[in-house]
Amino acid sequence: MTNPGWGGPYGNEPTPSRSTCVRHPDRPTSLACSRCGRPACPQCLQAAAVGQHCVDCVRAGNANVRQARTVAGAPASGTFGLVTYILMGLNVLAFAATALQSRSLLDNSADSSLFDSWALFPPAVATGDVERLIGSGFLHFGPIHLLVNMFALYIIGRDVEAILGRARYVAVYAVSLLGGSASVMILEAPISLTAGASGAIFGLLGAQAVILLKLRRSPTPVLVVIGLNVVISISIPGISLWGHMGGLVAGALATAGILFLPNVVGGNDRRRASMVGWCAVAGVAVLALAVIAFRILDLRSQMGL
Template sequence: MNDAPVGFHCPDCVAEARRTTRQARTPLGGVRPGTYGLVSKTLIAINAAVWALILATGGNGSVWVDRLSIRPKGACVVGNRGYDVSSSLCSTQHGTWLPGVSDGAWWQPLTSTFTHVEPLHIGFNMLALWILGPQLELVLGRARFLALYLLSGLVGSAAVYWLSPEYTPTLGASGAIFGLMAALLVVARKARADVSQLMVWIGINAALTFFASGISWQGHVGGFVGGLVLAGILAYAPRERRTTWQVAGFAGVAVLVALAFALRTAGLG
């Protein structure tokens, strides 16, 4: 028997009660999180850990920047010049091989979304995640929020893979962050809430995307479009068998992303 505020409870009775009691659900069908912003805080911690690793191993010159950033095609660097050769030929020229997705660096579309070098870059991205993430976790639930974040980032990476110069590396969580902005917009519109302030914020970030230098508009636009589509699936799935529709929708987007990577790889090969 287990001690209880009033009397004692048998362990089997407690387990059965927990099994049969319905869990509290969010407005869009997820399990209501018990800890505020847990997934968002975990994502921030992962980003911070990767940033610390890069700083500790040379900052911009760290080998981890080239390993974790997304680069459509690998390149061999000899001195200050780049060569379009294979990794095996690169060693014969005493060069440094910078891996690319089309050459087998399959992890880069995901790892690039956790990679930062400049303090302002990670600072702005993590501040946005700190603001947007917990709000969406409450509405979506942890699993749906995490899937939205990761898949939005991968859609952004797919856009980078298709639209960026072949040998240019891209890094940062901005694609996933723009996906969260889009998702919050969709959820707020579904709830008929006032989105004027959110639209101003999105407008400012869109202006920076296209008019500031050194920013990957491909990743931002791709992540935003991905967030719109994914949030639309979550918000407008039929109430009957809602989870099934949501899972199927996310799976469909994941398949399209995988297909986009496969087709681009074939074109670069």
Template sequence: MNQPPNPPVPPVPSALPGCWWHPNRPTGLSCARCGRPACPDCLREAPVGFQCTDCVQAGAQQQQRQHRQYRNAGMGTRTIAGARPSNSFPVTVTLIAVNVVVFLITVIQAKSLFDNSSAPVEQLGVLWTSATLGGGEWWRIITSGFLHYGPIHIAANMFSLWMMGRALEQVFGKGRYLALYFVSMIGASATVLVFQDVNGGTAGASGAIFGLLGSYAVIVLKLKLNPTALLINLVINAYVTFAIPGISIYAHVGGLVAGALVTVAMLYAPERNRVRWQAIGTAIVAVAIVGLIGWRATQVPPAQCTFAELRGGTTYVCGTSRSG
């Protein structure tokens, strides 16, 4: 007896999806960027995984657009401030090292890690209006920016300097970055000398660091970058400035304004003879700050300052000098 022929077996559908570009090719692969299924012929190696040909082409076009934006912003092979890009941060590292070394000296002199205000270096270097303007101890305008009260003070400032200083040193280069830092420091000192109590002492690198923050704000506006990180920084620093007792609000405001003005002078300088115009603009800001300090000096009476034994220890005091 003849057996009837077996009926044809329908093909079992594949459990794998078909390639987006070749639907008749089942594949277990997919694009790492868009997630669409793709056969080996439609995938290209990418920095992370494999991407389809469409995503590779879109990524190349996006990279070209970013390159044009970078070039049109005035950067090209240089940064927006005209410096050559660098991955090293010698100025920022040096500034941090100097601050730490000076702090350790005050700790050794005071024989205390948390209370170093009695150290002679601290007393001779903090920004004190009576001693600075009345006693003629002008060095305090700079030295106060390298002195700190206790480990928390210096740790917070050095962390901020490391975070912002590295990025800005890349943008400005060593010379411009140093000018920005020290003009911001002088601007912070000038504001303290003009507005703060003549008998109050101020120290710390936060004035110069706020200058870096003001510079960052100008760069964000210049390049129309996402301001989220800037706003977060501003809110945090504003809270610290107004919420913690003993923080010099004047130093922070003065440094912020000075740093912003210096950055405007550098970023908006004419392209022709750009370095010269940047130097002129920065010098104008610095001269204006020095002029403000000079004007304030005419209002502070002369003083004689010396170390004296007070409260069981040696303290630096200033007394108004009397002529005749």
């Protein structure tokens, strides 16, 4: 039976035209991007609010979308905890080196040339061993000291890194370490031997408290942790209270400079605000270095140098 008025392959209606995908010329397609109109195969199309867009239009649209940022101006989509893991690895490597040199896990500070060269000893700093100011922050007295500090760095560091971003996080960590060393130099006994990442970790605690204030959230939990650690530092012999306090103050000041000072000086210009924040971090570092230089001159005069 036939029907002359019926369309379709057996009728006389026009056959739909088929083109080839602009990205895959060997693939015929009857689909097209609803934004630019170019033919595209299903693999090159993505569903949109209206119609479907080709990958080129999706990429162009994403380029115009403002990237989400944290209160510190860091990309909100940054790799979570990467720098923290690197810092942990460096601490573990330094401990492994001292343990191998001393041939002891429990007494890794004995007969270790790395420990002898990097441990913070103020008279040695006064005679030119300035590498001790930073290197001491990667040494630890035994595995328990290492594990406690690395656990604290793991818990605190990743959150601070996510807010500050990698570069600012490294800067705050370094300034905190330097602040702890400066405090040890001027407030601890000259013959004291100090090592450990706890000064920098206390700096991250201070940074975390400042971040919570910026987010208008209560810093009470962090302040309680800081208070407990201060009590422990006072109660247990051999813990450097001043190293902790120096790191805490330096980290808090540097983070406050990053988060609060740009709003006062930088205005709405993001680049200028970022520069103001970096200048604040540099200012804290310069202050720590000035304290260290003053103490070095004092020690050298006492040593008759």
